[in-house]
Amino acid sequence: MSSMPLCAAHHPMPDFNGDAIAQYMRTDFITLPDHLSVNGAREYFVSQLTTDDIPGQVFVVAGKALRGVLSIKRLLQEKDTSLNINHLTDSCLFHVKPDDERAQVVAELAEREVDLVAVVERGELVGCLMEKEIAHLQEDDVTEDVQLQGATLPLEKPYLEISPWTLWKKRSVWLLLLFVAEAYTSSVLQHFEEALESAIALAFFIPLLIGTGGNSGTQITSTLVRSMALGEVRLRDMGRVIRKEVSTSLLIALTLGLAGCLRAWMMGIGMEITLIVSLTLVCITLWSAVVSSVIPMVLKRIGIDPAVVSAPFIATLIDGTGLIIYFKIAQHFLGLN
Amino acid sequence: MSSMPLCAAHHPMPDFNGDAIAQYMRTDFITLPDHLSVNGAREYFVSQLTTDDIPGQVFVVAGKALRGVLSIKRLLQEKDTSLNINHLTDSCLFHVKPDDERAQVVAELAEREVDLVAVVERGELVGCLMEKEIAHLQEDDVTEDVQLQGATLPLEKPYLEISPWTLWKKRSVWLLLLFVAEAYTSSVLQHFEEALESAIALAFFIPLLIGTGGNSGTQITSTLVRSMALGEVRLRDMGRVIRKEVSTSLLIALTLGLAGCLRAWMMGIGMEITLIVSLTLVCITLWSAVVSSVIPMVLKRIGIDPAVVSAPFIATLIDGTGLIIYFKIAQHFLGLN
Numbered sequence: 001m002s003s004m005p006l007c008a009a010h011h012p013m014p015d016f017n018g019d020a021i022a023q024y025m026r027t028d029f030i031t032l033p034d035h036l037s038v039n040g041a042r043e044y045f046v047s048q049l050t051t052d053d054i055p056g057q058v059f060v061v062a063g064k065a066l067r068g069v070l071s072i073k074r075l076l077q078e079k080d081t082s083l084n085i086n087h088l089t090d091s092c093l094f095h096v097k098p099d100d101e102r103a104q105v106v107a108e109l110a111e112r113e114v115d116l117v118a119v120v121e122r123g124e125l126v127g128c129l130m131e132k133e134i135a136h137l138q139e140d141d142v143t144e145d146v147q148l149q150g151a152t153l154p155l156e157k158p159y160l161e162i163s164p165w166t167l168w169k170k171r172s173v174w175l176l177l178l179f180v181a182e183a184y185t186s187s188v189l190q191h192f193e194e195a196l197e198s199a200i201a202l203a204f205f206i207p208l209l210i211g212t213g214g215n216s217g218t219q220i221t222s223t224l225v226r227s228m229a230l231g232e233v234r235l236r237d238m239g240r241v242i243r244k245e246v247s248t249s250l251l252i253a254l255t256l257g258l259a260g261c262l263r264a265w266m267m268g269i270g271m272e273i274t275l276i277v278s279l280t281l282v283c284i285t286l287w288s289a290v291v292s293s294v295i296p297m298v299l300k301r302i303g304i305d306p307a308v309v310s311a312p313f314i315a316t317l318i319d320g321t322g323l324i325i326y327f328k329i330a331q332h333f334l335g336l337n
Numbered sequence: 338m339s340s341m342p343l344c345a346a347h348h349p350m351p352d353f354n355g356d357a358i359a360q361y362m363r364t365d366f367i368t369l370p371d372h373l374s375v376n377g378a379r380e381y382f383v384s385q386l387t388t389d390d391i392p393g394q395v396f397v398v399a400g401k402a403l404r405g406v407l408s409i410k411r412l413l414q415e416k417d418t419s420l421n422i423n424h425l426t427d428s429c430l431f432h433v434k435p436d437d438e439r440a441q442v443v444a445e446l447a448e449r450e451v452d453l454v455a456v457v458e459r460g461e462l463v464g465c466l467m468e469k470e471i472a473h474l475q476e477d478d479v480t481e482d483v484q485l486q487g488a489t490l491p492l493e494k495p496y497l498e499i500s501p502w503t504l505w506k507k508r509s510v511w512l513l514l515l516f517v518a519e520a521y522t523s524s525v526l527q528h529f530e531e532a533l534e535s536a537i538a539l540a541f542f543i544p545l546l547i548g549t550g551g552n553s554g555t556q557i558t559s560t561l562v563r564s565m566a567l568g569e570v571r572l573r574d575m576g577r578v579i580r581k582e583v584s585t586s587l588l589i590a591l592t593l594g595l596a597g598c599l600r601a602w603m604m605g606i607g608m609e610i611t612l613i614v615s616l617t618l619v620c621i622t623l624w625s626a627v628v629s630s631v632i633p634m635v636l637k638r639i640g641i642d643p644a645v646v647s648a649p650f651i652a653t654l655i656d657g658t659g660l661i662i663y664f665k666i667a668q669h670f671l672g673l674n
Contacts, residue, residue, distance in 0.1 A: 256512065
């Protein structure tokens with residue numbers, strides 16, 4: 001070989017934010033200069049292998065500029081060993097920038113089958129993502145979603161290394177927000193004080209009714225958020241999703257209405273309350289289904305990660321609105337107002 | 338080459354259950370017979386490549402029996418091309434059976450760095466898991482965890498292909514279980530009817546108090562369950578986890594107690610109820626922290642997937658016990674019983 005082929009050096013990591021691709025890319029990968037022959041490229045490639053990971057494709061460069069991608073299978077199987085590798089090189093299709101956001105790149109990768117992603121900055125190849133890095137990106141994305149689903153801010157370090165002080169800061173933000181949102185349930189109940197006083201038995205079913213509404217909503221959002229993350233459900237499927245969820249929740253509403261009827265009858269609290277509780281269960285389940293299937297899609301539409309729609313989020317939303325449904329039905333059947 | 342090297346054939350898939358490794362393993366991989374020389378093995382290996390995925394290691398076999406694993410890097414870099422590949426082969430360390438459960442294999446893989454897993458049945462190599470298959474296993478495991486966290490039975494098909502009827506079956510099981518568990522909140526409230534009647538304002542704070550207890554517990558379990566799935570937290574860390582969570586929840590309890598004080602004062606419902614609400618918030622938060630950090634670890638200990646501890650599960654558990662805490666405190670301060 002007449003000139004030294006280029007092998008990307010270990011660049012110092014710039015101080016990007018924790019979600020930037022620069023944090024994930026590798027800089028120690030093999031590149032082949034575009035003037036090599038098949039034979040020269042083979043020899044160079046084999047000599048550069050340092051681990052058991054054999055890349056399926058390598059970048060072909062001219063100086064630091066990315067020229068394309070060469071399949072190692074093609075390189076090893078080519079019969080004409082004096083051919084210039086330019087003739088075997090494909091121009092590279094998918095590349096990202098070092099300061100691209102992780103979530104955005106994960107979403108783009110979900111839509112195509114890619115094993116190798118070039119990281120390019122101002123026309124220069126500065127790094128790449130191979131299968132391991134892509135898997136790492138996706139794993140961190142899932143972890144962040146799980147933390148959002150638990151209504152806590154994402155943790156940057158392994159759990160055992162985090163101090164109670166940091167955990168408190170991460171958690172109290174969401175807890176206080178949910179507390180403030182949930183606080184209006186007190187105002188709702190205060191507003192219906194008269195109904196409560198005239199039939200104290202109404203209070204007995206408050207946790208059961210709002211809990212069940214929250215649970216049936218959580219089932220929907222968790223399935224939907226995951227399906228959206230996997231790319232199984234897209235925004236254009238919104239109509240199908242809502243139709244499916246409303247049909248399902250009709251079945252579920254009838255099941256739960258029956259269960260509520262049975263429960264109220266077991267407690268022996270009279271026909272009227274039994275009727276109110278059962279009817280409320282049906283209405284809350286349907287209401288919860290509509291809210292829980294629409295909200296993740298609306299959030300996605302306006303560019304917010306639907307993973308923020310956690311069980312606590314849905315529960316808080318259903319608690320207050322569910323109480324209004326409950327007491328409106330109660331007022332009607334008890335002949336109040 | 339004097340004899341035909343073995344390339345594993347496409348075995349017909351046996352009808353294992355959906356979680357068996359047999360569903361994931363590939364059967365179209367390259368194997369090298371153990372009598373080949375370095376040169377013979379190289380030629381054979383290159384001729385067998387069909388896709389751009391270049392395996393980093395291949396299996397060496399004698400007949401159908403697994404002899405070991407050969408690093409392709411070693412094969413390509415070896416200078417002595419007439420050497421028998423037996424001299425370069427490592428005996429294979431980690432292998433699984435085709436009817437092993439997915440969750441068990443994922444847990445075992447989390448504890449080691451493995452890129453290639455042999456699937457062996459009665460001493461014969463029947464398949465393998467490469468990086469893609471391992472990633473696929475892990476992805477399905479996460480999806481199942483997410484579905485458990487949403488308190489629904491795992492779905493076997495993409496969301497849009499599932500009928501409302503199937504969704505109803507998958508969801509109503511958990512919903513009814515949670516409904517039955519939550520139903521005892523009605524009995525708790527009925528038991529404390531006297532306290533409720535003497536101070537109806539106590540009812541106003543029921544959703545806020547139990548909701549907040551559920552939320553703070555959910556934050557803990559979702560972080561913990563994920564850390565356990567990633568292998569960051571193990572059973573022997575139980576003491577550290579509980580200490581960390583109790584310290585954190587002391588800080589959170591004080592924060593929420595203060596918030597509750599403010600909220601009750603804003604509603605103008607008197608000193609006594611304000612005190613009862615704030616104190617209950619402190620107690621429920623601490624109680625919730627203990628329950629939520631112990632339960633996932635106890636479940637893991639007795640061999641149950643801790644991912645079943647979903648937000649609805651924690652909420653249901655805290656709802657009833659939280660109400661008992663609330664009314665016991667109320668009875669004490671209101672001088673009842």
